[in-house]
Amino acid sequence: MTTSSENPFFSDTSQPQGPPDTFIPPPALESAADYDEDSSSFGGTDSSGDASSSGELESLRQGYLSPRILDLLPELLAEPAFRIGQRGDLRKRDVFLTGALPVWAGALPNVRFRYGGTGVSPNLYSAVVAPPASGKSALRHARKYGRPSSSTSSGGTSPEIGTSSENRTALESGASPGGRASAQGSSTGQEGPEEEPSGRERPGVRAGRRQLFLAADSSAAALKRRLEEVPHGVIFETEFQALSRALGSSWGSFTDVLLKGLQNEAVRMSRSSKGAVTIPHPAPSIALAGTPAALGGFMSGSGSTPGTGNGLFSRFLFYRFDREFEWSPQFRSPQSESTQSEGPQSEGPQSEGPQSEDLQSGERRGSLEESLRGAGQKFREARRQLGARETPLWVSVPGALQEAHTRAFRSLTKKWREDESVPRSMQASLTRAGLQAVKIAVVLRGVRLAESGVPPASTQSIELGAEDMEAGIRLSLTYLLHAIEVGARLQGDDGPQDTCLQEKALQEKAGSQAKLNERKQDLTERQREYLEALPEEPFSTAEAKDLASGFGASKRGVQRWLKSWRKAGLLRKPKRGMWAKRRPEREDSPRTEGLPGAESVISVIDGIPALAGGRAP
Numbered sequence: 001m002t003t004s005s006e007n008p009f010f011s012d013t014s015q016p017q018g019p020p021d022t023f024i025p026p027p028a029l030e031s032a033a034d035y036d037e038d039s040s041s042f043g044g045t046d047s048s049g050d051a052s053s054s055g056e057l058e059s060l061r062q063g064y065l066s067p068r069i070l071d072l073l074p075e076l077l078a079e080p081a082f083r084i085g086q087r088g089d090l091r092k093r094d095v096f097l098t099g100a101l102p103v104w105a106g107a108l109p110n111v112r113f114r115y116g117g118t119g120v121s122p123n124l125y126s127a128v129v130a131p132p133a134s135g136k137s138a139l140r141h142a143r144k145y146g147r148p149s150s151s152t153s154s155g156g157t158s159p160e161i162g163t164s165s166e167n168r169t170a171l172e173s174g175a176s177p178g179g180r181a182s183a184q185g186s187s188t189g190q191e192g193p194e195e196e197p198s199g200r201e202r203p204g205v206r207a208g209r210r211q212l213f214l215a216a217d218s219s220a221a222a223l224k225r226r227l228e229e230v231p232h233g234v235i236f237e238t239e240f241q242a243l244s245r246a247l248g249s250s251w252g253s254f255t256d257v258l259l260k261g262l263q264n265e266a267v268r269m270s271r272s273s274k275g276a277v278t279i280p281h282p283a284p285s286i287a288l289a290g291t292p293a294a295l296g297g298f299m300s301g302s303g304s305t306p307g308t309g310n311g312l313f314s315r316f317l318f319y320r321f322d323r324e325f326e327w328s329p330q331f332r333s334p335q336s337e338s339t340q341s342e343g344p345q346s347e348g349p350q351s352e353g354p355q356s357e358d359l360q361s362g363e364r365r366g367s368l369e370e371s372l373r374g375a376g377q378k379f380r381e382a383r384r385q386l387g388a389r390e391t392p393l394w395v396s397v398p399g400a401l402q403e404a405h406t407r408a409f410r411s412l413t414k415k416w417r418e419d420e421s422v423p424r425s426m427q428a429s430l431t432r433a434g435l436q437a438v439k440i441a442v443v444l445r446g447v448r449l450a451e452s453g454v455p456p457a458s459t460q461s462i463e464l465g466a467e468d469m470e471a472g473i474r475l476s477l478t479y480l481l482h483a484i485e486v487g488a489r490l491q492g493d494d495g496p497q498d499t500c501l502q503e504k505a506l507q508e509k510a511g512s513q514a515k516l517n518e519r520k521q522d523l524t525e526r527q528r529e530y531l532e533a534l535p536e537e538p539f540s541t542a543e544a545k546d547l548a549s550g551f552g553a554s555k556r557g558v559q560r561w562l563k564s565w566r567k568a569g570l571l572r573k574p575k576r577g578m579w580a581k582r583r584p585e586r587e588d589s590p591r592t593e594g595l596p597g598a599e600s601v602i603s604v605i606d607g608i609p610a611l612a613g614g615r616a617p
Contacts, residue, residue, distance in 0.1 A: 060481065063481075065475070066605075069475055080375065101440060105121075106233060106234040107379050108121075112392040120439070123262065125286040125317065128288070130321050234287065240297065255311075263435070292320075292486075314432045382454050393459065398464065408477070416430060436476040441473075444468040484597055485595060519570055520570070533550075540578055562579060570582055
């Protein structure tokens with residue numbers, strides 16, 4: 001078995017050794033010795049026992065975040081997601097979570113972990129890609145974590161460091177507003193030791209009172225100045241154009257900052273009045289949304305070629321879906337908002353257990369806004385306390401979790417290497433998915449810290465929890481699955497590949513129709529007639545039972561038919577109490593079948609063991 005010391009991804013020889021205390025004990029962990037020594041078997045059908053279910057595989061193939069992931073989330077993320085899902089739109093729930101991860105990363109200044117022998121921050125880039133009017137606006141709920149409290153200022157906006165000329169002059173000269181010299185303003189161009197507080201929120205200024213969000217539509221100089229002030233700021237935009245417009249201009253071409261920022265590489269600049277300035281450890285996060293048509297412009301905004309070969313592409317966690325053309329109620333009373341936990345719960349591909357039982361209990365009260373307001377208070381307090389630290393809080397990765405991470409990504413790498421159909425340009429996305437898995441895990445650990453209380457300033461290290469690593473691996477690979485779909489569409493937008501994709505879609509549609517016809521042959525003539533008589537649009541269980549008498553069937557018998565036909569793939573459940581016929585022409589989710597490398601990703605996710613004890617699906 002590969003030991004942690006032999007693992008090239010997690011070489012800990014130079015990590016500062018703080019006190020052995022772990023502020024919050026991690027969950028129980030299975031022994032790494034339980035894993036098959038042959039890494040190629042990881043991700044097979046029998047490698048994880050009950051760690052996966054048909055419900056999870058169905059969720060993955062339809063492009064949803066799986067039930068297992070949602071079970072592993074900390075409460076400050078799980079509760080708002082639960083409430084959004086209760087409103088009947090699971091895409092909006094997933095959009096919210098995709099945007100919430102980078103926002104929470106912005107609440108974790110001075111949190112580091114070691115990856116590839118380098119101290120790394122858990123900042124993340126994410127992008128939701130979907131057609132117009134499809135639900136991308138749910139991203140705005142994630143921004144509410146970082147909104148300032150009403151008590152911060154009379155205008156409801158957090159005072160921003162650098163708004164006064166005195167502060168700005170001090171910052172540009174390399175000193176803090178309090179007059180103390182800052183390592184961030186070093187003019188030597190040399191990075192200090194990673195143990196030093198370089199790149200962290202500046203001492204002498206309350207991190208919790210600085211504006212968290214960075215403007216995407218900025219000049220390069222303005223963005224760099226803001227990163228000097230807030231290295232862990234978040235670019236948050238609901239339209240790609242806001243960023244692509246800046247990247248495509250002569251005054252806003254800061255693609256190099258975004259490329260370096262994910263991996264916290266030093267950004268250097270020269271100013272005529274101030275000389276050379278270095279941002280030694282930039283750690284911006286990005287949460288974006290936009291349409292597929294605008295994505296190409298965003299990726300090529302700096303003049304580079306759009307597609308998976310673009311350096312920005314592999315740095316993003318993508319979540320992609322198509323619009324299901326249905327009307328959703330747009331009016332809700334305040335009473336229904338505050339008691340939505342007692343109303344009908346949404347269902348769909350995750351109905352086999354998307355939420356843990358505690359999330360579905362009737363004990364939840366209050367509205368989504370109340371949930372986010374309470375979480376936002378803990379968000380701000382965590383950011384304030386972590387920003388005030390003089391030394392980073394290191395997150396160490398236990399050996400068994402290192403082993404689980406290595407096996408998952410080594411297995412997928414081997415599968416892709418043997419699959420000649422996987423585009424070489426996608427290899428960078430796989431490589432960065434390994435880093436993103438640990439970044440996500442550390443963000444989730446940070447959210448749990450915010451729930452329970454941030455460690456005292458004297459605490460130098462904490463351990464990553466098993467739930468965090470399992471969720472991190474599953475999420476990063478799920479987003480990689482979406483990146484495969486986004487990449488295929490992006491490459492096919494212009495050029496000869498577009499025709500190939502169209503022909504492939506027609507072939508898949510014909511194959512799906514053939515499968516449906518084959519399954520219908522197993523039904524009796526009466527059942528086939530009843531199935532054909534069901535509405536083409538989504539229908540309720542009550543509507544289905546009302547048709548029963550016309551076909552000589554009992555209501556109880558119809559209930560059995562519906563359940564068995566769902567298992568057979570003839571019906572689906574868009575939400576609780578609703579049914580819909582399977583149609584091969586549906587495009588409401590990424591099509592994984594036939595996409596190069598997609599089945600390999602699904603097989604690896606399917607084989608990930610349940611790392612967290614007592615949380616098996």
